[in-house]
Amino acid sequence: MDDDKEFIEAIKDASDCSSATYARKLFARMLVSKSLSPPHVVWEATWEYLTDDILYKKRRETGRPDMNLTIEQIKNIALTEIKNHLLSNGRSLKKWPHMPKPEDFGSYNGNRLIDDELKYVVEDQLKENERLMAMITDEQRGVYEQILDAVLTDSGGVFFLYGYGGTRKTFVYRALSSAIRSRGMIVLNTASSGIAALLLEGGRTAHSRFGIPIDADEFSTCKKMEPGSDRAELVKAVKLIVCDEAPMMSIHCFETLDRTMRDIIRSSEEKPFGGKVVVFGGDFRQILSVIPGGGRAEIVLAALNSSYLWEHCKVLKLTKNMRLLDGLTDDAAKELQSFSNWILDIRDRKINLPNDG
Known part of the structure; x- marks a missing residue:
């Protein structure tokens, strides 16, 4: 934790000054740059900041202001986004065995294909x-x-x-x-x-x-x-x-x-x-x-x-x-x-x- 304290504070500052979306991109960049020694430790310390806007975004995208998601679903959506950022840079979460991985079925509907069709705002x-x-x-x-x-x-x-x-x-x-x-x-x-x-x-x-x-x-x-x-x-x-x-x-x-x-x-x-x-x-x-x-x-x-x-x-x-x-x-x-x-x-x-x- 002492070794990665600087990175943890950077993610917290990023979510406060800009958005959780930007903070997720920043976390992905840290992974790509190999700056984090134990990435799963940083994830556990910052996941609340990294997922702060997930529920709001899903409610806005679907037009369902009463939608609720479990913590695991929220984490899963954030991890999926981080995974996609890594894939665009030729990397994969599989490189870090202790990092949690998103479930294959995707997000709140439990059906990846339906989720994809409901991503519009x-x-x-x-x-x-x-x-x-x-x-x-x-x-x-x-x-x-x-x-x-x-x-x-x-x-x-x-x-x-x-x-x-x-x-x-x-x-x-x-x-x-x-x-x-x-x-x-x-x-x-x-x-x-x-x-x-x-x-x-x-x-x-x-x-x-x-x-x-x-x-x-x-x-x-x-x-x-x-x-x-x-x-x-x-x-x-x-x-x-x-x-x-x-x-x-x-x-x-x-x-x-x-x-x-x-x-x-x-x-x-x-x-x-x-x-x-x-x-x-x-x-x-x-x-x-x-x-x-x-x-x-x-x-x-x-x-x-x-x-x-x-x-x-x-x-x-x-x-x-x-x-x-x-x-x-x-x-x-x-x-x-x-x-x-x-x-x-x-x-x-x-x-x-x-x-x-």
């Missing part, structure tokens, strides 16, 4: 939603309200948001995500490819998020999503699932997810995806699923609108190319939009999409 999500709603068009608002109503009433439903590039489908996903997260709920944003997933907040590929096999077929199920697993519990807790650029994926991917979710949720009503609200998005005029050696018939039969799920899909359309209309006069915008709608109507008939929205 509710107040920030509310501000973001207000900002986006100030810019939303009437057409986008109609889509937004239909999907949000299905989420808030727990009525379930499968939607397909159909629109070509520039109609700002991603804008609608962001508005929905912020609205639902501002209520302390979980949204899973996914896409068929990593590039498309980067445009969504917290986005991941559908294969990665749900464990859909790459070579999915009519008998496959999602990997590592057995009933009772962390991934299964996350799916049960989710309020909205978004899958952008869906036409690029094979119908077997969606049917695999449907089978797995029905098995996990076991709804008595036998609704698609266990009664969860699922929003697919994309444009059938763009790239469809790649079938090696396949012809037109094979490619069409592998598309989402050839699946049994399509009869449950409510098609919502975005027709205004906001990217193109920006900067045009009202008259020019109306004329361009009229021509665009005429072209789209002809093409939609060819790919057998309903025209009534």
